[in-house]
Amino acid sequence: MMRKQLALIALPTIAILLGIFVGSYPTDPLHLTPGAIIIIKDIRLPRTLMGISAGIALSLGGMTLQAVFRNPLVGAYILGVSSGVAFGAAIAVAFLPFAGVAPLALLFGLLAVFLAYWMARINGRVSTVSLILAGIIVTALFSALLSLLELLLPSESLSALVIWLMGSLSGATWERVTYSLPGVITLALVFFLLRWDLNAMSLGDEAELLGLNVHLWRGIFVFISALMTTLVVSFTGIIGWVGLMVPHIARMLVGPEHSKLIPATISIGITVMVLADVVVRLLPGDIPVGIITTIIGVPFFGYLLRRTGGGWE
């Protein structure tokens, strides 16, 4: 157990150090030139911190929804977050370039989840199945609207939008980190404070026997997860698979109890996200980090699907 705890502290620490010292500009940690210090301060630190923010938000968002829905194949994107964010970004590109992509992406990402939740709420109750179905409906709606907008975009806008949607940390600035990271850390703390309720929620509707208002808490957890995810993807674009992959690895390591699972998910989330970005930095050009996480995530998830059959263990 001690070894696992040490590993969960060491892994993100190593990843963060690599995030700070690896890149195309020479930055020898033993002989830092003034230029290297500037590169670390102005480029690598915000990029690594955005990686930390993305790692925490996407992983915890996925972990929470998997617990609340008692389904290992659920992530924040199934509620329409990604399609809402994509549509918001496309609106910004097509009609409001002066407004910037992030605010509209954030707005539409949250709007998508609100719509899904409103649609799924029947007689004051929100069942897991109806929420997932509503998420699929909202995703389909925003995807269709996105396709419509794509028809109106000139070729260079369209290719830029497609690349943006693949997700990247290369555009991270201190300003964006300031908007994203404090919110993500606050919401992560909220999750940690609510870890016992999350444990109870993972029992499903039986949690009502413990005196929990399951429908109210389901709504609260869904919105916190969505808000957390949107706080990241509205700045970075859609980074796939982290929210699905990381909670499973964490669960394999420390089990399903949330007082241990939350720190483990945060630790692995940071490690995966920051290391994926380090890989991107070592490749030529500016390859979207979402491609790297997908390349890692898809085979892992395929393996998981075959092992569990999509059921909850």
Add this chain to the structure above:
Amino acid sequence: MRLKGFLLVGILLVSVFAAGCIGTSSASGKATSTPKEVTVKDLVGRSVTVEVPVQRAVILSTSALEIIQLLNATNQVVGIPAEAKADAFLSSSLKNKTVVGRMLRVTNWEKVLAIKPDLIIDLYLKKFYNVNELLNKSASYGIPVVMLREDKLEEIPKTVELLGKLFGKEKKADEFAKYFNEQVSEVKAIAAKIPSKDRKKVIMIQPIMGKYYLVNGNDVLAQAVRLVGADYMVNLTFNGYTPVRVPMDEEKIIASYKDADVLILITSAVTPYNQVKELKETMLSNQAWKEIKAVREGHIVILRADMGKDSYLRWSPRLAVGIWQIGKAIYPSYYPNWENKAKQFLKEFYPFLS
């Protein structure tokens, strides 16, 4: 009940008949002289036999449309791509033609056949769309296709001359080709006077949606930089493929192009001038960007390559002015103000804009 059944079958038959008969038709092409058949070599070296002057062309490239407008042959065009509607350099008479495609592709062959074109003009860009499909389909409908290229500066007057020949506007085409070649010669003459010690190293960045796209060495803008007497620093190839734009993160740009003397930021259809101006201010105040000599010394210039009226840096006849803009941006003391060139150019070749 039976009557209703007959009624329904009747409505169905009428609908089927109507669907087969109703279509779009916007014939507006006019002959300008007696037609004759000629065989021309297009810009990719294909031999194409066309009846000239072309009277009903479908043109899927906005830059080719600009050339047609310059040649005063807009009434010989019947089909355009959707993006032509957003091009500030195109007149409303061209924008009002039937939209048959988008981004170099024909999206509605039924519309194409309805407007009965005698020629299709498109760009030979195999990476962007299925060129062979377009060629095969056009051949099956008996419509000749002329393919153009937008790679090099010298292809601009060549394209104008080819289209002049096809549309029966040789005189105007020759006039423009002469003007363009004169501009190039004048720029070359100035470039030749720049001593090698003053020769500048240049990079061009097009920021789009928070990402930096480097203009690669094979782009026509990089060629223009070399033409004005500077060295273009970016020449990137990936497994034999050389894209015209390369997305690159801030750190890689700083690490690779520290010695650049001039950094040119260019606008795009997505990134308006004000956003690029903001980026310029950010770069000038950012210590990391100051690792690049050009930023440190304040040599960042914004040039326009968007869809607006002041944009001269897209592959089109406008580059006759664009090369002067680039010259002035890199060597302000060697090149004259480009605004006068722009006025003269617009008056002569884009009269509806001036």
